[in-house]
Amino acid sequence: MNPDNSIVDGDALGSFRQQFNGEIIQPGDEKYDSARRVWNGMIDKHPALIARCTGVADIITAITYAHEHDMLTAVRGGGHNVAGLAVCDDGLVIDLSELRSVHVDPENRTARVEAGAIWGDVDRETQAFGLIAPGGVVSETGVAGLTLGGGYGHTRRKYGLTSDSVRSIDLVTAAGEFLTASPTEHEDLFWALRGGGGNFGVVTAFEFDLYELGPEVMTVGTMYPLEEAPALMRQWRDVVADAADEISSSAALWRIPDHTVFPEPLRGKPVFIPSSVYAGPVEEGAKAMQPLRELGTPIVDPSGPESYLELQRKFDPFFPAGDRYYWKSRFMGDLSGEAIDTMVEYMTKCPSPRTLVTVRALGGQIARVDPTETAFTDRDSPFMISIDSTWTDPEEDDVNVEWTRKLWDAMAPHATERIYFNFAMNEEGEDVARATFGENYERLVEVKSRYDPENRFRVNQNILPTV
């Protein structure tokens, strides 16, 4: 390792600059502070170099330079990882934020997406052809990190995880070799990249299967007073148990944000929001989701057809870059009354009015894929809880982190041992990683040992290679 950063001065850096086409940003440069910042304002890392790549050649050059100088290497896709895994102290950041092109092939219903793209880029290009790739629910989230870690969106029960729609992946390995992983090439790598995170190299592009949907979709978004949540979440649980695959539904505990889209008298009110999206024709969706719209008497019911593009951007204002975030998750084998009561009780004492607790209903197509078919192991949990603590004042860090950990601990008796790594702080430890990857863990170690034996890519949910 290179603790004093001396390598970033002198001839070696000069020759790196000559070979590199994009920008290389260092401490002291005007852009340094904005380039090292990621979405979570809690993260304050100081890399020695940030290499903004313009293409595959730059990625190979950066990996080679980091290797030659034994520099810790982080890879930045969309920079949205809550644990700040897009950046590192003292090392080199391979920054892909300039690589955002999306090319749709409408005839074959596929899209080739560069690894620095965000979901807003993909949605815009695919909707121009009446198609979608099943991504996340916030348009600014990066395609790369979300896809490598699985990916749950508004159409998850119909089309499965985001990683289930990947046809092929281009990447540069730790040895600086460019290759394509697909069902017929480097199959071991293709298996590992779908759920195993950024462990195996730097992805340069994904090829996705696309599906017909939009321009409008039917949505349900009723809101009820939080006091009604214990009874209504039980009802919601029972209704979604028999839901069609087209219905992807979540149950959220939140306070109505202080935002102009909500009626003024309701802002700040603690609420229970069972929300659902139908991946199919709008009228069919309205009928199929009526039972989910009628769980009780809502205080507000904005349900109705919505533009898919608008839906995909709808939550953006509530998760702005630079605020403070601490998120945790657990997969749930069921959703007991006790689990529901615990969540609601914690929510009544939540230190931040902006924190969101969500239970996503899973199943459908997700569960039809065998747990060993890709590296993403959890296929049978019917629910996943995510605790998304969100606040702005650094003075409130401790109280929010403590509350989140307590609720996460309190949910343990009601949950499986597995977590969703894309909603995690990278502090959960190896036991949780082993439990989460389960029967796939040893195979991931094998693939890691083959493609990155020196563990050069370790600023991630790290799988340790065998020595």
Ligand SMILES: Cc1cc2nc3c(=O)[nH]c(=O)nc-3n(C[C@H](O)[C@H](O)[C@H](O)COP(=O)(O)OP(=O)(O)OC[C@H]3O[C@@H](n4cnc5c(N)ncnc54)[C@H](O)[C@@H]3O)c2cc1C
């Ligand atoms: C507001 C918000 C909303 C979200 N909504 C959803 C959602 O709806 N569904 C869902 O499943 N998840 C969601 N997430 C979680 C999201 O999946 C993770 O935060 C994910 O890590 C983001 O990917 P990124 O490319 O932006 O991250 P980054 O911070 O850039 O990277 C995350 C990890 O992936 C690695 N990585 C990134 N790019 C590459 C690459 N090209 N090659 C190799 N490794 C790479 C990084 O090294 C790092 O370890 C959300 C997150 C936020 C902040």
